[in-house]
Amino acid sequence: MQEGDAGVRQVRDLGEQGLLQRLQKFCPADVVGDDGALLSVRQGYLLVVTSDTLVDGVHFSVGFATPGVRTTSAYDAGWRSAAANLSDLAAMGAAPLGITVGLGLPGEVPIALVEELYQGMVDCLQPFNTPIVGGDICRSPVTSLNITALGEVLPHQAIRRSTAQPGDVILVTGVHGASRAGLELLLHPEMGQELRSSDRAHLIRAHQRPRPRLDVIPRLHLLDPLPDRFTGMDSSDGLADAVLQICRASKVGAQIDRHQIPLAAGLANWLPEKALEWALYGGEDFELVLCLPSPSAQMLLNVLEGSAIVGTITAEPGVVLWGSTGQSVEQQLSLDRGFQHFG
């Protein structure tokens, strides 16, 4: 790192206009430079809008101003912010159109770190051909990042939280608990020495470079017969939160089989007690949690590697965790145990 070096150019050396000009290389030239960006939404499609704010020291620890406490690189902070927003679009069944970036920065942040942050966002967006279509930079005592993601979806293909029905099965598109385990390994490098190095690297990568599951959406549309409704959300705040939110919005309950929840390789053997807690409440795995009629779910299971059916929607309210092997005591899940940002 170069902080303290008098030769390092800082944000305050460029000013807002200068910095914005410098960052335009990350944006398509034809949509930036005016008071707003112009985008096309295809005929018949609805516009999907989702927004997310991240603050240094709360949601990530870039430690721009105090590099000693950095646990996330600027590149990874950018990647994860973009991934979280693309995941929200996936959770709506949408195809991405673009994102806007609002950045609050202390004047002493090195310009190179801001460019790293943008590079992380652009690299996460690139596989989905999604541009940064505008944004705003302003001085702030703390680094903050607000992303608004825009997408498009055909009305009957929108995934909603409120349309689950008793008898639907609950399908998750991949493993849970990995991101939280990766964070623990980053915070406590002395932990997990018994993990295989490939498993360890995989857990850390799950935290640093999560992949939004936009790839799932076209597969939903290929289901034959096509379900008459799509229900679901992403597991950004944990699997428990996702199921609870869907049940609340749909006025139904659910049963989750704890033994069916797919865990990252190595995790269950490493910390069997923690693994389930992290899967349910850890958050940031950015998988999709879908409620579908059983035949549709079975078809999806066959084409979506890593997916699993973890439970069933019930008419009785409440979300119950149980174990199909009969060894586990039933447990009622609750939002209170989930991540509470002001807690």
Next chain:
Amino acid sequence: MQEGDAGVRQVRDLGEQGLLQRLQKFCPADVVGDDGALLSVRQGYLLVVTSDTLVDGVHFSVGFATPGVRTTSAYDAGWRSAAANLSDLAAMGAAPLGITVGLGLPGEVPIALVEELYQGMVDCLQPFNTPIVGGDICRSPVTSLNITALGEVLPHQAIRRSTAQPGDVILVTGVHGASRAGLELLLHPEMGQELRSSDRAHLIRAHQRPRPRLDVIPRLHLLDPLPDRFTGMDSSDGLADAVLQICRASKVGAQIDRHQIPLAAGLANWLPEKALEWALYGGEDFELVLCLPSPSAQMLLNVLEGSAIVGTITAEPGVVLWGSTGQSVEQQLSLDRGFQHFG
């Protein structure tokens, strides 16, 4: 104020979910509550996206955490933030569809102040039937507000910065310098005792409750003949900045007649030297600065009360300020004198 009163409910008492639920009364019930909002863009229209970040202590002084230094009420901070974003939509020639709100908040902020902030936004949006369609709340050491505004425009009616041509006249839709004068009166209540009380109130109101000029857009579309292009932007960073940005994007120059710039009532008599500086560089007047063929500008002048023609686009580069009465020395305008956020 009620800070320090143990009975005041603070953000941390509700948590993120609780606060979001409480704020849903400010949002239409049919578009919130999912991972993203769903909006319709009319067929043939382009989507317009613009984004703005405001930080307590930098762009406004709500002083949520330190109420002693408050110079903006939470209501006015909300109003002004919404107005700034609607003004960006007006500057693109767009009709508004909705805004998203990303709010960073310290845990000790009273909930009542957050509701005031939202009420200010909603009241500014109401005349334009524009809903808050979503957003995000998160813990932050400093209060920050990111708004992304969405609008729609027919492709040939979009107002751009880059299409000014030599010979176009420069029309402003209203007075300049008022917002900055109002801020000075708020910061220094002992100033301006010689102002008429109605003028004083008007200046302060111009700062606290600016009105985005979305009303101008339908009038542009009624011009007969319709111009083949619409050029302009808003004067949120000052009249000088607007003209300079348009000239840079269009690769042209401009002459501005200082005596033609409309100033708020009372301002020129009160502080004649400051008045021009505030009009050019003060910012936040949120008027539109339009470049049009002379006949179109004359027509607009007739239907738009308070508008004025202040200059002409030239082929020679550079923006020159001159006085039609011959008493003023010519002066070259420069972006460096404008508001620099990291300065």
